[in-house]
Amino acid sequence: MNIFERMQKLDRRWIYIVVALAIIIPLMIPYDSDNVTTPPTENLYQMIDSFAGREDRAILMSFYHDAATMPELFPMEVAILRHAFERKVKVFALTWYPAGAPIIDYALNSVKEEFPDIQSGVDYCNFGYKPQAFAMIMGMGDNIANTMNTDAEGRKLENLPIMKGINNYSELNLVVEFSGSVAGMTWITYARPKFGLNVATGVTAVMAADYYPYLQSGQMIGMLSGLKGAAEYEKLVDVFAAYRDPVIDYRITEDAEGNQILPGRPFGREILEDEASLDLSKITTQTLAKFTDEQYLSFSAKYPEHLALLNSLREVQDGQVVIDVTKITPEMRNEMGEFLYRELNQLTRNTLYKFKVARIGMNAQSVAHIMIILFIVIGNVGYFIQKAREVKN
């Protein structure tokens, strides 16, 4: 038996082992890799970001899936919630599928842990499971509070602070449907033509091909496709929404001219194209908060009462002022307070595991794809050479 015959008769379990290793190793040893963002993801990000800080705008997240598609869809949901909570975008969530209700709770609670100021009924509202999708979709176009009536906790919607300025799709101007099916079509078919609602989807990669025609025709404003879409969104949140300028004091909500001060910064293509932005979306553990001399002076000036403590932590590396957060002892943390500690942590650009899970997954995905392509090429080469030999003989 020659090598080509052996290749054709290779036990499939060897292939399973190689694919398993190709996935396990990159997951256990994460590395920083670039994740180029695509227009469908960027468009959705920009649309959500355009609602930042506005009382009369909100997004609706529809969770139309169960646990089976969570590996692909859950990171998207977490990334969008994180974006909304960072940039003070009002969020409504619902599901037409009973098994989707616990996933809404899980997603909201996972993200809320990192945002102590975010409150249910004020910054977000969970409608929970609602039956009669069609009637609800049409009814919300007229009046959301009358149609939905209560939230998942049984509170009357009209009494909730989040409803201030929100009546129908004119304000709840974007829906993002997460599903592993064509469920997003319900919004495209009914709500988009009748009410002009902006529709976007977060779908499993299998379904992405079915939705591209609607993206091209402009019926959808954006789409996150599979783990890749989730990884792209995570990167955008890290580079823009979770960005902190050391100079700005985020404890103040308005500047001298009365403009609202929001954490993060608006989307900018030039920022994404700048190689320095790669530093903002690293998935390996980061512990150093880095400043230029001017930035450090402005930053420390915001905390005159902790100046001595900050100076004691200050070091100079490669011409930059750095503070290593691992050197902050529990006593120091008590002394500086939680706000300053969190701000220093944020300036390290260190991302929590739950906010980079799709990017870590994409590392494994890339390696696995290369392996699969290699298998396909080797298998085909072996097949054709063997066939040619048979013809020759």
Place this chain on the structure above:
Amino acid sequence: MSFELFSNLVGAFFTLCIFSFLYKDNPFYQAAEQMLVGISLGYGLVFTFERVFIPYVYQPIIIKHQFILIIPALMGIMYLLRFSRNLSWLSRYPIAFSMMMVGMGVPMGMHASILVQMRQAMVPVETLNLFLILLGTVAVLLYFFFSKAHSGVYGKFVNVGKWYMMIGFGASFGLTVMARISLLIGRIQFLVNDVFGLIK
């Protein structure tokens, strides 16, 4: 041992049981498969009762006295009469009622999936992408026009449609592989991070 660790260990055990099928069929895989079916059914039943029947049928009718809801509830029960040989004809009524949705969907579906798509295919061909879309649309549509033999120049042109479809199937296959690998990644992330992370 915390509850979280215990539940994760149970999850890890059954994940490995299912993965063991990749080696060969075995009693662990079979046990996990049977349990999955049974638990899914039981969970679904209790879950639907708690999240659907209680808040949308029992509470409105019994507690809030919204008796009008008895009508849709009865229509829902009629679905179950399919299992009765004598009364199965009654199940046609809720099915006929739900056909109303199909009627509603036809004009809206025509608009969203056909008219808007056609309009977008008729824009001025100003870029290479738009030309490729036009070429693909015409070639694929002609490929399914069987009143004329696919031969000569016409045959070569409709062959372009076949290539377009091949590329489409390839893209779908690639996306499917990506989705399946993502599911595997999700499970391995669970094993690596949630289970072994807790044990560490």
